[in-house]
Each structure stands twice: as C-alpha cells, then as structure tokens.
Amino acid sequence: MFTFTPLLGAQSASPASQSLLEFDGGIKVLIDVGWDESFDSEKLKELEKHVPTLSFILLTHATVAHIGAFAHCCKHIPKFKSIPVYATTPVTQLGRTLLQDVYASTPLASSVVPSDALTQSVYSLGSNPKILMQPPTPAEITSYFTLINELKYSEPRQPDSAESTPPLGQFTITAYSAGHTLGGTIWHLDHDMESVVYSVNWNQASERVLSGAGWFGEVGGEVTKELRQPTAMICSSRGTGPKVAVGLDQRDETLITLIRDTVANGGSVLIPSDSSARVLELAHLLEKTWAGETNSPLRNAKVFLASRTAGATLKYTRSLLEWKMEKGIGEDSFDFKHVTILERKSRVTKMLAQAEPRVILASDASLEWGFSKDAVKSIASDPRNLIVLTERAADLGGKHKGLGRYLWELWSAGTSLPPSEQDWTSIAPVGLSGHQASLRSARGAALEGQELSLYQQYLATQRSLQDTMQGDSSTALETSGDAGDTWSASTSTTSEDSDDEHQGRLLNTATILRHTRKKLGLSDEELGVKILVQRKNVHDWDVRGKKGEEKMFPFVAKQRRADDFGEMIRLEDFPREEEAEVTGAELRDGMKKENEVGQKRKWEHVTVSAARGSHQNKHRRTDSNDHGAIDDGDVSDEELGEDAPRIEGPSKVVFDTETLQLHCRIAFVDFSALHDLRMITNLLGLIQPRKLILVAGDDTETQILAQEAQKAFAARTGESSKTDEVFTPVLGQVIDASVDTNAWSVKLSRNMVRRLQWQKIGKLGVVAITGRLAAASLEPTSNEDEGTAKKKPKLEVPTATENDKMDTTPILDVVPANLSIAVRSVAQPFHVGDMRLPELRKFLQAAGMTADLAGGGALVVNNTVTVRINKATGTIDVDGGAYSLDKDAMTFYKVRRKVYEGLAVVAGA
Known part of the structure; x- marks a missing residue:
C-alpha cells in the first residue's frame, strides 16, 4: 500500500513544499518542511497533526520553500526534534546558514501567535496585536541541524524510525542529484513491492557550478536502473508552462548584456536572489565575468553580495568540491576577488549611499525580508537603474501582495512578448515610470500593557x-x-x-x-x-x-x-x-x-x-576595499543581530507601510533552473513510471503537464491512457497510488524447499513454484510419505512466551503425483530478467565477437546478427537474416545463447 498526501505545494501559487507518504504497515515519511515568505504558522497545522506518527523526514533543497519551517518545528512542535531526518551534506550546511539569515533579517520569521489562540484568553483585547513566538537562536538552529543524518549520492541507506512508530523492515532510501541547487536531491524510496521516486524542482541541464539531475547512469541514454519503472513517480509541475527554451550561454549573455548597458549609462543593477542556493550560480557568473573583462564598462562598477550569512555560505561551498561540477570548479572558484561581501546592514546602507554604478546581488528573491528590500528603496527613483528578476515571484495569498510579486506583474504586463513566452528571457527592460508600489516593512516591538x-x-x-x-x-x-x-x-x-x-x-x-x-x-x-x-x-x-x-x-x-x-x-x-x-x-x-x-x-x-x-577575535572583517569572504568561522548571533535593535522579553511585530515611487526599469532573466515541459515529457518515456503524481505548481501548470503526461502514457502503451495513471491532487487530498498487484504470505513445506532450483539474475535469485495450498492446521502429508506409515504431521505448538494465538499462515506443499501431469501441461516456461544492450555488448565482446551499437536502438554483432529490444512488448528480437555461411549461423546461435545467459528460463512446473 502506498498513499500520498500533499500538505503544502499542490496546485498552489505558494512555492512551499510538504509531502506525506504512507506505506504499508503504518510507515509515514515526511518529505520537506517548506514554508513561504508569509511565515504563517497556520500553514503548519496539518503537519503538526501528523508529527506523532512520522517515521522519518527527508529534505530535498536548501531553500525556504523546502526547509524554511525546519527550525520553527523543532522549537515549537512537541517531539518533532526526535524524528530522524536525512539530507545531503550541502543541504544541511547551507540550510543552516539560510535559516540563520532569515531569522536575523526579519522578526516575522518567528511567526505570529494564531489569533484563535489569543481570543480564547480571558485577557483578550478584541484585536490581534500580532504577538510573536520565541525565535530560535543561532545556537539552537545549529543544534537542530546537527541532528540531521547526512547522506551521499547513490548511497542506499536503511533509515531509523522514530520512537513509538512501526518498524521499517527493509525500507531503503537513496539520494540522487537533482541539479537546481547544491546538494539538491531526487529521493528513491524502496519498500516491499513499492518503488517511489520523489523528484521536485530538478534540472537536467548542467550549469557553471551545478551538474544536472542524476537520472542517467554512466552509460549514455540509459536511465539509472534504480529509477526505472517505479510504481509511482512524484514530480513537480512548476516551470512547465509554455515558454521558449533558452540555452545556458544565451541566458548568461542576456544577463551580462543588461548589466553592461545599464552600467555604461551610469546606472546600477539590483539582482534579488536567495542566500544559499541559486545565488551561487549568479555570484560565480559575475566573478568570472569581471575577472575576464579588461577594457570594459563593467570594470567601472563594483559588484556586491549582500547577505547576513554570505561568508559562511561561501566557506561551506568551497569545502564541497565533490558536490559541484568536475570541470573548472575548484576551491578557489568561490574565493572572490571582484565580488565584495556585505553582511552587516550598516555596510549595506553605506554602499547604497554611493553614487557610482554598482551591481548588487542581494537576498532575497521575494523582496520580503532580505537586503534586497533596502536596495529597492535606494535605486527605484532613478530611471537609469535596473532591477533584474531571476525567477517568477510567488503569490503568497492574503491581503498583502509582496513587492516581488508586484514587480513581476508589472514586467509581465509591460513586456512585448506574447503570453506563451512571458516566462522566459526578455532583453528589453520595461520602464516603470509613473508606477507606485506599497512597501511593507516588519519590525519588532516590546509588548505593552x-x-x-x-x-x-x-x-x-x-x-x-x-x-x-x-x-x-x-x-x-x-x-x-x-x-x-x-x-x-x-x-x-x-x-x-x-x-x-x-x-x-x-x-x-x-x-x-x-x-x-x-x-x-x-x-x-x-x-x-x-x-x-x-x-x-x-x-x-x-x-x-x-x-x-x-x-x-x-x-x-x-x-x-x-x-x-x-x-x-x-x-x-x-x-x-x-x-x-x-x-x-x-x-x-x-x-x-x-x-x-x-x-x-x-x-x-x-x-x-x-x-x-574565546573566538570573537578570530573573525576577519573587511573594510570598504576588501574583496572576498568576511568570516572564516560560523555565524554568531552577535554578528547577525548587531544592526537590529534589541528587544527585551516577549515582542510583537509591527508593520510600517510606505509608498514607493518607481522610476527605474525592470527585466527578467530566468535563473530558476527548473525542468521544462519538453524535458519532463521526454523523460517519462525513458523512466516509464506506472503512476505519476504532480505537485509543486499552480493549477494551470499542473493541468498542462497532466495532459502531456497522459499523451506520453498513451504513446508508450499504444492505447488510450487510463484516468488513474496521472494524479493531480489538491492540498490535503489522499491519493492511493499502490502497485496494481496483490501479495500474500505463505509458508513452504520442507519437501517444497528441498525441490527448489534457484537461478541467479544479477544479485537476485529466481525460482518458479507450483504447489498446493493448505491451511496451517491441516498440512497434507507429501507423496514421499505415502508409502510409509501415514501419520499426522507434527505442528509446532507455540508456547505462551511466543504467541497467544496459533499461527494461521497457510502452507504451500508439493503437488501430488496424480495432479502434477495436468498442472505441467498448463504452465509454460518463460524468461525473467532485464537485458540491456550495453551489458549484452560487453558479454559478446568478451566472447571474441564484434558488437557495435547502431542507430534506432540496435546492436549489430559480427555485421550479420541484429539484436533489438521491443520496449512496447518487453521482448528481445534476434535477427540473423538469410544465412549463406555456416559461420553466420553459428554467430546467430552464440548471440542467442548469450541472451539466454543474461536471463533466467523459469520452467512452468
């Protein structure tokens, strides 16, 4: 049994992701503890209900959408911290710096006490004063992340289960690269007959820093064996709307062209981004571009990376060489010489007061809590300045529309591209002269009265x-x-x-x-x-x-x-x-x-x-002329909070609203690095999942991908696609995606065990069994005992210490002689196994034959015999043509013998 329930991130504009997977035996797995920039604790109510029954937790990306609520749940939800958590090393380390940045940047991250909890009080004031919960300190965040069990890619692991939860048995989890972020993960979960692939927010294309998703193994064109034909594949639909495919070089050149034109005109450029994931790709691009420019207008502008934890993020990134791309990425790739790191608000304010052109890479992409909001206030009034959006801003819902979403809508309405192409690159910026934006800022205040x-x-x-x-x-x-x-x-x-x-x-x-x-x-x-x-x-x-x-x-x-x-x-x-x-x-x-x-x-x-x-003197800070990392150590709360006013005791959040006059320009270059519609539909034909569940996207994107997936299923099977192959759940909807088979437990008699003849297929053993089923208390006497004294079989009587009930598992015994002939005439032998052409090619070459892969998925042996695999029927076709020489016929029989050696011929009886 396998059921899937989306807690957050299904047919929703919010990017937050939380998924609940339940397997046979009451095993519950939570994948991702995501949040969005609203930091609303009400969105975690469904998650809190399932915490007592969760077996373990998996994390996929070090972004707010996937890990943003992790520290909040550890501090405020009972027993959450005792649940085993698994993630890759980059997700653990970069996730820690991300949450330290979030909690140090905005008091709203602490989350407001729900209004219904306050109205029940005898001291109710009649209105919600937006009292804040206690935020976790940087030391507490560090302690929470030390509880995470770190994994490597392609490393199968049998996870531990939380206390008071069912045993996991032979449950296995394996992480594969997802691209998109450093350490981003595609999870493969294997339990009994269920094989589930969880792939949310992945990117197949390789970038400057990150390699592509790990769908394919070492042999080109072949999907990794463990990821093929899963019983269920859970995939994200975000980013799969109609858009124009743009290559990596064109994307980078578009961004540099926009920056070069703006700087040459005396303007500054603001690039809002996250502080731990996609910012690495952007920062690396700017560093390499400035290093390669000699006589260019770009050398007249300084580049700044503004984030409260940028130093720690870059330090961890430099130590994660094995997680980055192999070509051209070394430890010194993030030892910036042309990008100045700013971690304190006072230094950011000083930088924004300068008049010369500059390029500012600031957190965060939503323009809700990071230094990017301060930068917008500074550059919005000058028409020479430019704001470059690098991803589509999410709609957080509610009455408040975020500044990032408002700017996205202005660009989308003002661009000259048709609606089907508005999700990709536009080289012509949109002028915002005459527009006004409502800018809301959150600040903390002490409770009163x-x-x-x-x-x-x-x-x-x-x-x-x-x-x-x-x-x-x-x-x-x-x-x-x-x-x-x-x-x-x-x-x-x-x-x-x-x-x-x-x-x-x-x-x-x-x-x-x-x-x-x-x-x-x-x-x-x-x-x-x-x-x-x-x-x-x-x-x-x-x-x-x-x-x-x-x-x-x-x-x-x-x-x-x-x-x-x-x-x-x-x-x-x-x-x-x-x-x-x-x-x-x-x-x-x-x-x-x-x-x-x-x-x-x-x-x-x-x-x-x-x-x-004892460590405050170890931190190395930079002055206005110092380029590179500020801090070689971890992030202390003194550094994170030294610019913010300290509040003694419990606090509340107060919102200040101001009107911002927009005269700058705005452009969009897609650096989200997510799979598109063409990529996922092509990959479905190679992975061949039995069920497909679509999450992490709005309703329009989800329905478009569902229609294309139905066509892909129909093309694979050669008939109309079934309605139960593709699921598009909404929040809270339980989807039953169990494998379409039934399984029962039986015991084998001793005579049956002695007659088994196992055949090896790789690391597995296969045997065909034909027998007669009987109740446990009425086990029949085998044929070998018929000539001897017929006596009742001895049944083991369980003692009081073993079980209070008799074992009622049925027993499978050999078929009597008078029935074996009839059974043998009905059952037919068949082949079991999964033969791959690259593997068969190695076998044939080891036997002294020449074997070459030809077009159309064929293997040509000795230029006379052709081997093809029919994916529709699952059969292997060996074609020897018309034989005129005996050696050609011998080649045919040798090839067929090698094919049989790679499979198991299972007799029917």
Whole structure:
C-alpha cells in the first residue's frame, strides 16, 4: 500500500513544499518542511497533526520553500526534534546558514501567535496585536541541524524510525542529484513491492557550478536502473508552462548584456536572489565575468553580495568540491576577488549611499525580508537603474501582495512578448515610470500593557494543553515556580530527559513567568497539593477525601538516561569541526542556564555568550576595499543581530507601510533552473513510471503537464491512457497510488524447499513454484510419505512466551503425483530478467565477437546478427537474416545463447 498526501505545494501559487507518504504497515515519511515568505504558522497545522506518527523526514533543497519551517518545528512542535531526518551534506550546511539569515533579517520569521489562540484568553483585547513566538537562536538552529543524518549520492541507506512508530523492515532510501541547487536531491524510496521516486524542482541541464539531475547512469541514454519503472513517480509541475527554451550561454549573455548597458549609462543593477542556493550560480557568473573583462564598462562598477550569512555560505561551498561540477570548479572558484561581501546592514546602507554604478546581488528573491528590500528603496527613483528578476515571484495569498510579486506583474504586463513566452528571457527592460508600489516593512516591538498579560495567559494555556497531551505533570509546576524553589530547579536542570522530553514547546515560561507568577492569580486551591513545593513556608496540606495525585506528595525522582550498556551518548558532546565555535558542552550548559528556574533571564542570546568570548577575535572583517569572504568561522548571533535593535522579553511585530515611487526599469532573466515541459515529457518515456503524481505548481501548470503526461502514457502503451495513471491532487487530498498487484504470505513445506532450483539474475535469485495450498492446521502429508506409515504431521505448538494465538499462515506443499501431469501441461516456461544492450555488448565482446551499437536502438554483432529490444512488448528480437555461411549461423546461435545467459528460463512446473 502506498498513499500520498500533499500538505503544502499542490496546485498552489505558494512555492512551499510538504509531502506525506504512507506505506504499508503504518510507515509515514515526511518529505520537506517548506514554508513561504508569509511565515504563517497556520500553514503548519496539518503537519503538526501528523508529527506523532512520522517515521522519518527527508529534505530535498536548501531553500525556504523546502526547509524554511525546519527550525520553527523543532522549537515549537512537541517531539518533532526526535524524528530522524536525512539530507545531503550541502543541504544541511547551507540550510543552516539560510535559516540563520532569515531569522536575523526579519522578526516575522518567528511567526505570529494564531489569533484563535489569543481570543480564547480571558485577557483578550478584541484585536490581534500580532504577538510573536520565541525565535530560535543561532545556537539552537545549529543544534537542530546537527541532528540531521547526512547522506551521499547513490548511497542506499536503511533509515531509523522514530520512537513509538512501526518498524521499517527493509525500507531503503537513496539520494540522487537533482541539479537546481547544491546538494539538491531526487529521493528513491524502496519498500516491499513499492518503488517511489520523489523528484521536485530538478534540472537536467548542467550549469557553471551545478551538474544536472542524476537520472542517467554512466552509460549514455540509459536511465539509472534504480529509477526505472517505479510504481509511482512524484514530480513537480512548476516551470512547465509554455515558454521558449533558452540555452545556458544565451541566458548568461542576456544577463551580462543588461548589466553592461545599464552600467555604461551610469546606472546600477539590483539582482534579488536567495542566500544559499541559486545565488551561487549568479555570484560565480559575475566573478568570472569581471575577472575576464579588461577594457570594459563593467570594470567601472563594483559588484556586491549582500547577505547576513554570505561568508559562511561561501566557506561551506568551497569545502564541497565533490558536490559541484568536475570541470573548472575548484576551491578557489568561490574565493572572490571582484565580488565584495556585505553582511552587516550598516555596510549595506553605506554602499547604497554611493553614487557610482554598482551591481548588487542581494537576498532575497521575494523582496520580503532580505537586503534586497533596502536596495529597492535606494535605486527605484532613478530611471537609469535596473532591477533584474531571476525567477517568477510567488503569490503568497492574503491581503498583502509582496513587492516581488508586484514587480513581476508589472514586467509581465509591460513586456512585448506574447503570453506563451512571458516566462522566459526578455532583453528589453520595461520602464516603470509613473508606477507606485506599497512597501511593507516588519519590525519588532516590546509588548505593552495588557498585551503582556495576554501573552502570559497564552503561555499558560499552551503549557496546560501540552502537559495533557504528553501526559507530563512535572512541567506544569515550572510555570509558576518561585525563584528559590529547589524542586522546580532540579526538574528543569538536572533531568537529562528534559531537553528531549520538553523540546519544541511554544514557551520558555520557566524563565518568563517566574517574574509574573502572581499576575496569573493562581490560588492555593488551584495549586492543590503542589502548594507544598510552590509556596514558601507551607509544610502541611489536607489530603483527606482527595484522590489520585492530590493525595500524594509531588516528588519526582531524578533519573539519568541510561540502558543496559551504560549512559546515553549526547550528540552535542561530539560536534563537527564547523560547529567548533559553539561546542556541545557550551551549548548544553547555555540551554540549561537559559531554561533554569531561578536564573535571571538574559535576552541578549545567552546561549552563545561563553562560546563567543574565546573566538570573537578570530573573525576577519573587511573594510570598504576588501574583496572576498568576511568570516572564516560560523555565524554568531552577535554578528547577525548587531544592526537590529534589541528587544527585551516577549515582542510583537509591527508593520510600517510606505509608498514607493518607481522610476527605474525592470527585466527578467530566468535563473530558476527548473525542468521544462519538453524535458519532463521526454523523460517519462525513458523512466516509464506506472503512476505519476504532480505537485509543486499552480493549477494551470499542473493541468498542462497532466495532459502531456497522459499523451506520453498513451504513446508508450499504444492505447488510450487510463484516468488513474496521472494524479493531480489538491492540498490535503489522499491519493492511493499502490502497485496494481496483490501479495500474500505463505509458508513452504520442507519437501517444497528441498525441490527448489534457484537461478541467479544479477544479485537476485529466481525460482518458479507450483504447489498446493493448505491451511496451517491441516498440512497434507507429501507423496514421499505415502508409502510409509501415514501419520499426522507434527505442528509446532507455540508456547505462551511466543504467541497467544496459533499461527494461521497457510502452507504451500508439493503437488501430488496424480495432479502434477495436468498442472505441467498448463504452465509454460518463460524468461525473467532485464537485458540491456550495453551489458549484452560487453558479454559478446568478451566472447571474441564484434558488437557495435547502431542507430534506432540496435546492436549489430559480427555485421550479420541484429539484436533489438521491443520496449512496447518487453521482448528481445534476434535477427540473423538469410544465412549463406555456416559461420553466420553459428554467430546467430552464440548471440542467442548469450541472451539466454543474461536471463533466467523459469520452467512452468
């Protein structure tokens, strides 16, 4: 059984991607924890419902659309952090710098507390003040990403399952290159009879930095064996609308031409991009272009890369040589000499105040949270300046239309290209003179008045709900404990289970509510017997007539996490080299101090203060004349937040809106690097999936690709395509894409096992069985025993320690002699195996024959015998022509023998 449910990213304009795959036995796999630039926690409600039953999680790309909600879920969703996660090394490292950039750039990334949760409070203000949840610190983000299990391409792995979830058995996952981003992944999941290929946002074409998708193996034209004929293929439809195919060289030349013309006219160019994925291709192109220009207007303009984590991103990229293209890409390819790195807002502001032409590559592409928004304010008023969009901006929904989406619509309406070609390159920029844009900026502010009481009540409510859900009574005491309470302090600091048991909670009330316990108005009756540990100088409590916990002293024994083999190993005690700045011990101690009851709350990121002291002098910064990376170490929260005003305690988000006069020009050059319609339809004929599920695209793109896929299925089968071969689900719709076969479990009798004659096909063994099925309790006596004393077969009686029920699995025994002749006349022998022409060519050449691949998928042997594979019927045709010489006939028989050797001839009986 295999079902697929899109949680986000199905027939939607939002690029966020979340997919739930469920296999037989209750195995649930979540692929991607994506978000969009709205950072709306309501979009994660469906995901939160499935967290207790998830077996493991897979991540595909280091972009907001695929990994944006990972840190949020680890901090605010209970038990999410305990689920095993798998990704490639680049996705892990670049994803960490991406989320550190996002949380340092906008307070909205913390996500607003849902309005329905606030309206239930007794302190409801009648309107939502947009109170923010607590954001994860850079140290916490680092700790979350250290939990990810890293994989290499083409490396099969049997994943681990989360606690309290069904066993995985022989479940296997394998990562293949997806192109599009560094470390981007096409996942192959193999479980029992189900083979699922998950390919979202991939690119077959090789680029300057990235290689293409790993559909094909070493032999040209042959799809990788593990990816052929899956029972289900899940593919993205984004970018498959009608458009003009543009080559890599033409795309790059278009961008450089636009920059050269703008700079020559005295203008500046802004290129919004992400901060960890596609920005690598753009930055590498600009660096190589400036390095190769001598007497050109481009040398009069400086190039800037503005991102809060650009230094760490480039450092990781330089260390990932095996993940980049082999030709011309070395470690020094990202040691920029012509691109200046800007990580602080003060330096970005200083750069924008300059008058000379410049090229600014800034995060982010949506113009919602990165330095690109500040750059737009600076260059929008000058008609000589140019904004180059590198991908189609997404529609985030709601009342607010993002600036990136608004600019995209202006370009789409003003371009001279027909609608069928508007998704690709336009060399002529569109002037925006006379247009106005509403620019919304988010900033954090401290809670005031009743807002603080509202937030405290919300925290208390959430704590109570989660205590009930998790069956944990100890944490309820932490919310109202006194500063000097030794019992509360011990439960929050000495219990080794607290980090895993209470992770992901929506609150750190042990440090917030200790100052405001009295404001909650908890009476002695409400505290009950817990008053003995929550009130000072209270030593007696009347338990007469009480039941359950109200009759017992609230004592919790301290336990250490250990098993029969000793103490549990804590992963944070063994950090990787790149996390050396925040060591495991410092991280653990910092988290304990932050959550300890009775300790003064230090809102200035106390978790990394100890780690920062010995390393703050190691950071190398650049002045205005320094080109290249700023930071050789990891990203500290001091660097990320030094330009932003610090807010003590809980905060809210405040939106400021201003009107922006647009007089600049705008152009579009597609650097999204996604597969197009022609590419996917051609590939479907080679992969030959039984089922196709389309996600990650809007409704128009999805329907266009579905129609073309139906035609491809019809061309392959030679008949009308079935309606159940291509699925186009909407959000929340469950799709049953199980393989069209049935399987049953039987036991083989001893006589049947002795008669089996296995044949090898590669690494597999094949055998044909003809037998008679009988119930387990009535196993028949075999023919060999008929001549001897007929006695009842001995059945193993399970003991009480094995099973309480009898084993009812049916038994397959040999066919009696009087029925074997009739069965043998009905069953016919057949061939089993998957013969490939390149493999057959090697066999023939090893046997001393000449074999050459000819056009049309034919193999010519000794210039006389032709071998073809009929893909429609699955048969192998060996054609020897008219033989006039005995040696030609011998060649025919030798070739046929080699074909049989590569297959298994399975007898029918």
